[in-house]
Amino acid sequence: MLAFLLDVALGSIHIPLKAVIGILISPETADTTWLYIIQQIRLPKALTAIVVGCGLSVSGLQMQTLFRNPLAGPSVLGITAGASLGVALVMLSAGTITSLYSIKELGISGSWLIILASSIGAAMVMLLVVTISSSLKDNVIVLIVGVMIGNITFSIISIWQYFSSPELIKDYLIWTFGSLGGVTGDQLLMLTIVVVAGTAISFLSSKLLDALLLGDNYARSMGVTVKRARLLIIGSTSLLAGGITAFCGPIGFIGIAVPHLTRALFNTSNHRVLIPGCCLVGTLLMLVCDIVAQLPGSQTVLPINVITALVGSPVVIWIIIGRNKLKGF
Amino acid sequence: MEQLKTIAIAQQKPLLQTSGLSIGYKLGRNNVKEIARELHLEMFAGEVICLLGPNGCGKSTLLRTVAGLQETVIGTVEIEGVDLGRLKPAQLAKKISMVLTDSVRSGDLDVYSLIALGRYPHSGWLGRLTAEDKSVIDQAILSTETGAFADRKLATLSDGECQKVMLARAIAQDTPIIILDEPTAHLDLPSRIQLMRLLHRLANDTKKAILISTHELDLALQVADQIWLMQPDGHMATGLPEELVMNGSFAKAFNKDGIIFDPATGSFTMHVSGLKSIAVNGEGTAAFWTRKALLRKGFTISAAQIAPLTVTVLENAGQPTWTLEREREITVCTSLRDLLITVNLIKPV
Numbered sequence: 001m002l003a004f005l006l007d008v009a010l011g012s013i014h015i016p017l018k019a020v021i022g023i024l025i026s027p028e029t030a031d032t033t034w035l036y037i038i039q040q041i042r043l044p045k046a047l048t049a050i051v052v053g054c055g056l057s058v059s060g061l062q063m064q065t066l067f068r069n070p071l072a073g074p075s076v077l078g079i080t081a082g083a084s085l086g087v088a089l090v091m092l093s094a095g096t097i098t099s100l101y102s103i104k105e106l107g108i109s110g111s112w113l114i115i116l117a118s119s120i121g122a123a124m125v126m127l128l129v130v131t132i133s134s135s136l137k138d139n140v141i142v143l144i145v146g147v148m149i150g151n152i153t154f155s156i157i158s159i160w161q162y163f164s165s166p167e168l169i170k171d172y173l174i175w176t177f178g179s180l181g182g183v184t185g186d187q188l189l190m191l192t193i194v195v196v197a198g199t200a201i202s203f204l205s206s207k208l209l210d211a212l213l214l215g216d217n218y219a220r221s222m223g224v225t226v227k228r229a230r231l232l233i234i235g236s237t238s239l240l241a242g243g244i245t246a247f248c249g250p251i252g253f254i255g256i257a258v259p260h261l262t263r264a265l266f267n268t269s270n271h272r273v274l275i276p277g278c279c280l281v282g283t284l285l286m287l288v289c290d291i292v293a294q295l296p297g298s299q300t301v302l303p304i305n306v307i308t309a310l311v312g313s314p315v316v317i318w319i320i321i322g323r324n325k326l327k328g329f
Numbered sequence: 330m331e332q333l334k335t336i337a338i339a340q341q342k343p344l345l346q347t348s349g350l351s352i353g354y355k356l357g358r359n360n361v362k363e364i365a366r367e368l369h370l371e372m373f374a375g376e377v378i379c380l381l382g383p384n385g386c387g388k389s390t391l392l393r394t395v396a397g398l399q400e401t402v403i404g405t406v407e408i409e410g411v412d413l414g415r416l417k418p419a420q421l422a423k424k425i426s427m428v429l430t431d432s433v434r435s436g437d438l439d440v441y442s443l444i445a446l447g448r449y450p451h452s453g454w455l456g457r458l459t460a461e462d463k464s465v466i467d468q469a470i471l472s473t474e475t476g477a478f479a480d481r482k483l484a485t486l487s488d489g490e491c492q493k494v495m496l497a498r499a500i501a502q503d504t505p506i507i508i509l510d511e512p513t514a515h516l517d518l519p520s521r522i523q524l525m526r527l528l529h530r531l532a533n534d535t536k537k538a539i540l541i542s543t544h545e546l547d548l549a550l551q552v553a554d555q556i557w558l559m560q561p562d563g564h565m566a567t568g569l570p571e572e573l574v575m576n577g578s579f580a581k582a583f584n585k586d587g588i589i590f591d592p593a594t595g596s597f598t599m600h601v602s603g604l605k606s607i608a609v610n611g612e613g614t615a616a617f618w619t620r621k622a623l624l625r626k627g628f629t630i631s632a633a634q635i636a637p638l639t640v641t642v643l644e645n646a647g648q649p650t651w652t653l654e655r656e657r658e659i660t661v662c663t664s665l666r667d668l669l670i671t672v673n674l675i676k677p678v
Contacts, residue, residue, distance in 0.1 A: 204455075206455065206456065207449070207454065210442075210446060210449075210456060211446060211449050213433075213446075214431075215431045215432075215433060217427075217431050221398065221422065221426065222422050222446070222449040222450055223417075223418045223420075223422030223449065224418065224449075268437070268442070269439070272456060
């Protein structure tokens, strides 16, 4: 809550905290400029941060359980790359739809198109990774395969960019920096619906995820239909990661870092606790990242991706060092 | 009375039964490598069954097939009279629980949560545990003596503790059949014996059928009610452990160059035998270990009382002496080491 308030309160234009609370409680009495900034810019951005934090963290948690690999996450295993490919496909196909902004003007149908493309891209890459990984036993190799597929996807995008017009590339590049600010109104509603749906599916499959902690064979011996479970998890992960990537760009590291932080904080491996826990920690971390990105007191706003990497990377290092002391994840 | 008992056994229905079963694994499309065929196996309630066989003969494949984790090539597996293929995964999970060789060292998983996962087929769709679930879990913890480390993380356990926890999870799954794939593989000797004794007691007390694949021949001979002996050619010998020893199946399955299964002692000897023969007279511990030492040195123990070479072991107030006779030449040794040195100096007859 405090982080949420701070996130709304801090920005390039100074608005006192008291006024912010005032606006949030009773909008009628407030200064119209401030009201506009809060309602149209900061509030949606903070809400987006919450939704993105939840979605990415939960998708990361699911990936880590599915692959039984502590370094798995949407950005590492090429899921984000797949989503990017989907978005690039839509954005760079010159002629029909020219830029992200024109897509936004298209309203709901355009947003759905991007979400769909992004989710399908994410699902395709994840399916590919899972298909290959089903014939592999070593999780580290699966990870390498995922990273490689991610690289392939990115180079396809690069080739495409090479042949595209500069304006289109610029739009796409800005998108890749990641931004929480571009999501407003209807899109926020849709993103929220997508993330809530994905998280709900994930929460409902928490029992499955628990069983998968022991590996496919044990899960099978306990009555899990592993293939169906995989599909379910891949589906909700793609929905979460794909949807978020479509609107906010590829935001890295939250998906890897938050599940680890949550496990450490809640000291459990029970997904019934971990999934809500991830939402909480993810929200908090995303809001903090957003606050930092605004560089309070200055006029500049950094791309959110820069900050998440700055926060996320130390966590990854911490995991690798910690693994030497304690096996597993 | 004896007759009544025989009839009772004959009427008991097997928990699990295979008929005409062939097992194997897929090498590719339409290409199946068959490992063993024509398996007619039966498991009864309250039995410990040990599946023995050299490495790579397909023990794990058989276990996986019987447990429904792998498809049969030909033939059927029936559980309580119902074909395995017709059971849904969730139903099957209430019949058979498993302890596998897969590593499950997820660092953040604690022992209690892992054992509680055994309730998976019984608990609701969110996995919430009822009072009944909890009492089954507590019972599983109690019977495996894992209570002392129930709140520790899995990664901090020793191999022996870990294996007990995995067994507790299988018990918590509350199935009439438990299948364990080489549960004693990475354990030290006391832990192995402890685990086997635990399984034996469990089968006795709870009337579960327990199938164990293992390399612990001597332990298997002690605890098993039935032995399935798999041979590299895919042939399977089944029966009481004693029967298999007596009819020579053991010797056939395990005899390799220089390794000989001795039906008289139920153990393996590594020596190259037949070079020198010796008779050992005497009773008790000293005589027993004298025979062992001589076997190790490459002698065969003659069944006759008097051979060209004869040792008589006498124990006086816990102090054994060894009298070695050879063609009326008598040497008395006061330690086993002396005896072995003296005996070794004698040229083969």
